[in-house]
Amino acid sequence: MTLSGRLVALIAFGVVPVVLIGELYDRALEALLAWIALVVLLVVIDLVAAASPRRLALDRALPARVRLGETVQSSLYLTNTGRRMLRGVVRDAWQPSAGASTTRSSVQIPAGERRMVSLTLTPFRRGERRTERVTVRSFGPLGLAARQATLRSAGRIRVLPPFNSRKHLPSRLARLRELDGRTSVMIRGQGTEFDSLREYVRGDDVRSIDWRATARHSDVMVRTWRPERDRRVVIVIDTGRTQAARIDDEPRIDTAFESALLLAALATRAGDRVDLIMYDRRLRGRVHGASGPELLSRMVDAMAPVEPDLIEMDWAAVPGLVRQVTTQRSLVVLATAIDAPGISRELMAIVPLLTRNHTVLVSSVTDPDVLAGVLQRGDRDEVYRAAAAERALLDVARVTTVLKRYGADVVTGSPADLPPAVADRYLALKAAGRL
């Protein structure tokens, strides 16, 4: 049960009769009691006449997924199975980060009819956003008091990573097509495969003229090349505690997701097969054997509910995981954080195991704050801060040096720069035929 503002106003209005009767007949106390009795009577009438909120049947229509930052419509159908008209307010209790436009809406449902309450959701956090309950407040005909009940009606929506870095995709695809021999700019290298012969056109590299074929034909023939296809890319995303740190107001893990998505989009277009492993001490998500648009949709689906756990990453298990995916030579991308040598010791220990069979690329986010801190040396505190920043960079440099010595490739960048940098490194490896 609850009361309305109208009831408060009604009680307050009692001042008029109390004062009037008090002035005229000196019976203020009796007037007060009579007024209270009247108000109580009205409230009881209103409560009795209000439709029961328990007699509502609920039904939901919700899209299953939404990409972070986009807006969807959530519809809640309310069927009044009672015999009285229900006037009231309905609250659909979405979690705050579901970004519901409004959680309360007023409804009027005649007996036996159905009404839809729709609200827009603009989630501002990745993962699974839920609503568990619907609370209905049913007012009586006078609008003084209401009956209230909370009904169970679960709804959920999966909020996918935003994939903001897809804006970099067209330019990278163009570069990929250049590699592919579809344009006149030919590239020659160790890793390219022979594609076909065609007639020489002006502008072609004379070094790619195939003299034997030219001798057989009456025209000058050139060889065309294309990069290797059907290579494997294994992306391993660290979901341990270091990935929870926020850089530029974005957790490291989100940057890792962006890089992985851009790389996967690019690699699947290039004809490579992409596998995703998200791991800390247990397998948090895995995408295996998908390609094309299905790959990306399965990847975002797997990524959506994953939040970094506050536990240490178990690197020792990673070579085993990669071996489970493929024994073929492949590009293994480790999306993690390169920190002080002490913290990264386990990573450094397993990289040689991986580089023995695979090409290894370690991607890590660097903090722009640290880079900026190095150059700020205005006062005492800033100088110490610059020293600490230099120390942090030095730590990263030492780990990077070790990783490179073990044969791994290291890509670092700020959260905005890292995804295209990883994609570029992939293209470079592909162009060099190192896949």
Next chain:
Amino acid sequence: MSAAPSSAPAAARATTGVTDAETETPRVRTTLRRRLFWIVVVVVALVTAVVTIGLGTSATTDANRYSIENAAPAGSRAVAEVLRQQGVDVVAAGSLAEAQDAVDAAGGRVTVLLSDPYAYLDADHLAGVEAFAQEGARLVLVEPDAVQLRALTDGIANAGAPGSSGSVSSGCTLPAAERAGTITAPVAVYRDLGDVAGTAACFPAGDDTYALIEQPVGSASGSVTVFGAGDALTNGVITDEGNAALALGVLGERDTLVWYRPGPDDLEGGAPATLGSLTPGWVTPVILLLVLVVVAAGIWRGRRFGPVVVENLPVTVRASETMEGRARLYARQSAHARALDALRIGTVSRLTVLLALPRHASVVEVSRAVAAVTGRNVDEVYSILVGAMPRNEAELLALSDQLLVLEQDTTRVTRML
């Protein structure tokens, strides 16, 4: 390129036809049954409180001397209660009008006790009191002052306090006094200077003074009694000696006793207006009403619209926190040597890259190369890069600035090359 269907078909439509079973809010009777224990506890507590308060208020007293509501030693409740048990109708009067009403109601055949230690009564009022005696009432003046004596008696005068503090004996033929025998020391004594026939003076205290003097008034059965032994009426000493007998004898002669203690109402123009008497009668009800309004508004605004929604939020860790923490540690320890080391290592490694030197080039080689490029003195460059040791923070700041300048110079020159 679409990574995922951003708005998937409404495949995930969860149908939940809700009936009573899935309602979370318990029904009213369930709630009542569940909370029965506490409801009973609250009701019992309220009843106890009301009963206690009711008993407490009935025991509240009036702390004035000679007040028949006062059960303290200075009050006179005992004598009033005993008189009531003996069938005397004891009426308290706080003003002349009330006394007049009581006297009229009893038909004039009453005893009127007057105790006016603060002299509220003026001449007019005293004339009104005298009228009681003229019409046949017995008037008992408890410790009257000179003004009252002059107005109400004929020739009786104040004689101050008694000479000794011993008890006094009756020494007269007045029945009430004879029955009492002796009484405790009176508060005030009086002298009879008039010559009204039938005047009886009792309880002599020496020097021709008496504690009780009674003289007839008017033609009817009226009389006036000057009563100096006021203590005899108080709860504290009424049981001593013959006090009780005297009090009952003097006050219990008639069926009605008007216990008149003048108050502010007897003053010229009545009592001063109090806040309560100036306030209109509807103010208290309106205040009660406003309290109700506040309570209702509290329920209106405070009633929760369903349970609170819980959501697990991710931890927020800023990545640069370790750097900031280390910086503060350096600053607290004033570790200028260590801080400068870090700055120098950073600068040297960047210079190595800038000048395209091998990665393991020594500082001497780097300083030579820098000196060659920027045209500075080798020793000076070496001193900035590794030689100089800062002795205090001012030197640390200076060296840090020099490192920056050196790096900027080198960068500029190498760009031009």
